[in-house]
Amino acid sequence: MKVCFPVEQNDGAASSVYGHFGSAPGFVVYDTETEELDFINNSDVAHEHGACNPVAALAGRSVDAIVVGGIGQGAIAKLMQDGIQVMRSASGIVEDDIKLYVKGELENLTMNMETCSHSSHSCSH
Known part of the structure; x- marks a missing residue:
């Protein structure tokens, strides 16, 4: 399985998880089968607030x-519609x-939970 972490900068396994998925500069991806790390630049970082396209971002x-640290x-x-666990x-x-x-041991997020951390930006969702 491939597990993705939004991060501010690529410090590999020592990277800090960014406070908001959509505005993260990049993503560290861990492959549980190979135990390898990869990095993806956020291709959708300049989107309008609330208009995040996760597939484009990745x-x-x-x-x-x-x-995630937070997500709208x-x-x-x-x-979730694409079958991706959050x-x-x-x-x-x-x-x-x-x-x-x-x-x-990580908490699954659902649509009915407070999911935005509000720590890295101000938002109204």
Whole structure:
């Protein structure tokens, strides 16, 4: 499985999970089978607020799960519609969240939850 983490900068496994999926400069992707890390620049970082296109953001790359610090309701709806599991970061560090993900200890997010962290921007959703 491929697990994606929005990050401010690519520090590999030591990257900090960014506070909001759509405006993250990039994504660290961890492959649970090969244990390899990859980096994707956010191709949709300049979108209008509330108009995040997760597939465009990931440059069309396929992932199975996303671990976020925060995410808007529109993005979570689009990801869930595409069968992508969305979970909340517990530690804020990719390496630690990978361990928690593998153990099945991360919280799944749903449409009825407060999903936006509000820490990296001001928003009204």
